Amino acid sequence: xxxxxxxxxxxxxxxxxxxxxxxxxxxxxxxxxxxxxxxxxxxxxxxxxxxxxxxxxxxxxxxxxxxxxxxxxxxxxxxxxxxxxxxxxxxxxxxxxxxxxxxxxxxxxxxxxxxxxxxxxxxxxxxxxxxxxxxxxxxxxxxxxxxxxxxxxxxxxxxxxxxxxxxxxxxxxxxxxxxxxxxxxxxxxxxxxxxxxxxxxxxxxxxxxxxxxxxxxxxxxxxxxxxxxxxxxxxxxxxxxxxxxxxxxxxxxxxxxxxxxxxxxxxxxxxxxxxxxxxxxxxxxxxxxxxxxxxxxxxxxxxxxxxxxxxxxxxxxxxxxxxxxxxxxxxxxxxxxxxxxxxxxxxxxxxxxxxxxxxxxxxxxxxxxxxxxxxxxxxxxxxxxxxxxxxxxxxxxxxxxxxxxxxxxxxxxxxxxxxxxxxxxxxxxxxxxxxxxxxxxxxxxxxxxxxxxxxxxxxxxxxx
Amino acid sequence: xxxxxxxxxxxxxxxxxxxxxxxxxxxxxxxxxxxxxxxxxxxxxxxxxxxxxxxxxxxxxxxxxxxxxxxxxxxxxxxxxxxxxxxxxxxxxxxxxxxxxxxxxxxxxxxxxxxxxxxxxxxxx
Numbered sequence: 001x002x003x004x005x006x007x008x009x010x011x012x013x014x015x016x017x018x019x020x021x022x023x024x025x026x027x028x029x030x031x032x033x034x035x036x037x038x039x040x041x042x043x044x045x046x047x048x049x050x051x052x053x054x055x056x057x058x059x060x061x062x063x064x065x066x067x068x069x070x071x072x073x074x075x076x077x078x079x080x081x082x083x084x085x086x087x088x089x090x091x092x093x094x095x096x097x098x099x100x101x102x103x104x105x106x107x108x109x110x111x112x113x114x115x116x117x118x119x120x121x122x123x124x125x126x127x128x129x130x131x132x133x134x135x136x137x138x139x140x141x142x143x144x145x146x147x148x149x150x151x152x153x154x155x156x157x158x159x160x161x162x163x164x165x166x167x168x169x170x171x172x173x174x175x176x177x178x179x180x181x182x183x184x185x186x187x188x189x190x191x192x193x194x195x196x197x198x199x200x201x202x203x204x205x206x207x208x209x210x211x212x213x214x215x216x217x218x219x220x221x222x223x224x225x226x227x228x229x230x231x232x233x234x235x236x237x238x239x240x241x242x243x244x245x246x247x248x249x250x251x252x253x254x255x256x257x258x259x260x261x262x263x264x265x266x267x268x269x270x271x272x273x274x275x276x277x278x279x280x281x282x283x284x285x286x287x288x289x290x291x292x293x294x295x296x297x298x299x300x301x302x303x304x305x306x307x308x309x310x311x312x313x314x315x316x317x318x319x320x321x322x323x324x325x326x327x328x329x330x331x332x333x334x335x336x337x338x339x340x341x342x343x344x345x346x347x348x349x350x351x352x353x354x355x356x357x358x359x360x361x362x363x364x365x366x367x368x369x370x371x372x373x374x375x376x377x378x379x380x381x382x383x384x385x386x387x388x389x390x391x392x393x394x395x396x397x398x399x400x401x402x403x404x405x406x407x408x409x410x411x412x413x414x415x416x417x418x419x420x421x422x423x424x425x426x427x428x429x430x431x432x433x434x435x436x437x438x439x440x441x442x443x444x445x446x447x448x449x450x451x452x453x454x455x456x457x458x459x460x461x462x463x464x
Numbered sequence: 465x466x467x468x469x470x471x472x473x474x475x476x477x478x479x480x481x482x483x484x485x486x487x488x489x490x491x492x493x494x495x496x497x498x499x500x501x502x503x504x505x506x507x508x509x510x511x512x513x514x515x516x517x518x519x520x521x522x523x524x525x526x527x528x529x530x531x532x533x534x535x536x537x538x539x540x541x542x543x544x545x546x547x548x549x550x551x552x553x554x555x556x557x558x559x560x561x562x563x564x565x566x567x568x569x570x571x572x573x574x575x576x577x578x579x580x581x582x583x584x585x586x587x588x589x
Contacts, residue, residue, distance in 0.1 A: 354494060354497060453585075
């Protein structure tokens with residue numbers, strides 16, 4: 001791997017390092033998301049049955065394909081740390097950017113919390129020692145990964161690449177070990193998913209399943225957070241994001257097929273470890289241990305990527321004075337946003353101890369869906385303010401505005417799904433975003449340097 | 465257009481702003497948990513006869529439950545713990561109004577701020 005190192009200091013400002021390639025972008029995106037195959041997606045079976053989990057796997061896959069297409073176009077053009085935050089700043093305005101950064105920080109921090117809880121619970125379940133709790137494992141996971149992120153982005157994402165690849169290969173090994181081409185020997189889909197139990201709640205259950213269907217892919221858009229640290233944003237970001245999405249669609253389909261063919265839907269819907277359980281049910285100690293280790297690695301990779309992304313979004317807020325500038329410091333030696341990493345550490349620890357797994361997952365999903373709603377409107381505004389040909393785009397996504405419309409409609413369905421389970425939480429969170437937006441618009445915005453918010457070398461947007 | 469020069473924020477002001485954000489985060493995320501508002505309505509539809517047949521499990525399903533270490537008695541509360549989806553229209557309308565109001569405010573207020581940014585950025589040239 002070749003590493004291009006920029007001068008450590010530009011003028012008197014220390015900058016982030018441009019050292020990442022497409023493989024790192026893939027590792028960041030898939031690393032964050034792959035844990036969703038090891039836990040979380042299966043709660044959609046609880047919501048609507050095994051068939052509902054498959055339907056949302058495909059339909060939510062369509063939602064995320066739209067996200068990846070839209071994101072690839074905008075990010076390959078607006079290549080700056082903060083990803084969607086930087087997009088919002090250049091296309092919609094400072095208040096929207098402030099909100100998008102908070103969506104990102106909440107989505108990734110709560111995802112990190114979910115990963116740490118999963119890791120702790122998995123170790124406790126494996127140990128089978130009475131009285132052993134997950135608390136020490138959760139704390140150790142969050143603190144060690146924060147330290148890794150503090151020490152440097154290249155090392156962080158190299159580690160992520162390796163552990164994500166191992167976790168992914170374990171799913172492929174499990175899939176081919178259970179003879180997927182034959183039914184009856186190991187896999188018994190026809191006997192476990194029957195016309196009588198495929199959709200136990202009918203179509204309302206399918207809609208409700210959207211809430212956790214998001215978990216199959218949540219976080220793939222995190223690839224854009226690396227925009228300021230990749231050597232060639234126009235090439236690496238679309239390539240890494242699209243490759244990541246294809247990888248995840250294959251993993252999600254394999255995971256559903258194996259798990260739905262090996263467990264009754266009622267059990268599948270409540271277990272925290274569907275793939276590890278599938279490994280156990282094969283009767284092979286090798287597969288059982290492989291899936292146990294892969295569950296831990298997937299959780300580690302995801303938490304690692306989440307700390308990376310949340311810290312960069314928080315760092316961007318400080319750098320633009322949307323929050324106190326203290327957060328915008330870059331470590332003089334490691335070139336990482338170390339104060340943001342350290343600030344978010346106790347918040348993650350606190351919620352890891354007060355929330356349970358599906359509550360933490362729901363917090364993360366809520367912020368994710370708010371962000372996708374923004375993205376569907378953002379791309380329409382982007383094309384309107386700078387039509388094709390008016391600026392140089394790294395990548396132009398096809399069929400515009402169909403992906404944006406599909407994304408918006410699926411976000412509305414997902415809001416309804418969240419309402420069916422966590423309506424009060426959704427209202428509480430939106431009320432929070434509304435109040436903090438008032439705080440920003442009427443108070444904090446006075447500290448923001450207006451003209452500095454627009455840094456791209458583009459012409460004036462149409463209509464202004 | 466003259467260039468806007470923001471005021472310098474004191475250290476105490478920065479600390480206060482950080483505290484406001486942290487408190488707001490904890491209130492928004494922690495309060496629904498504390499008040500027990502998080503989580504869907506699920507309840508156990510209890511059965512008198514706790515057999516695999518009564519629980520709707522065929523022999524294949526029953527054998528897997530047993531392999532996972534469950535008996536009909538221990539699996540009963542898992543299998544019969546069901547969602548009861550009810551659309552609470554007043555809450556749905558409140559949720560829709562809050563969401564729409566939030567996004568309308570966001571885009572309108574952002575646009576006002578964005579015009580400042582564009583005016584200052586492009587009038588400089």
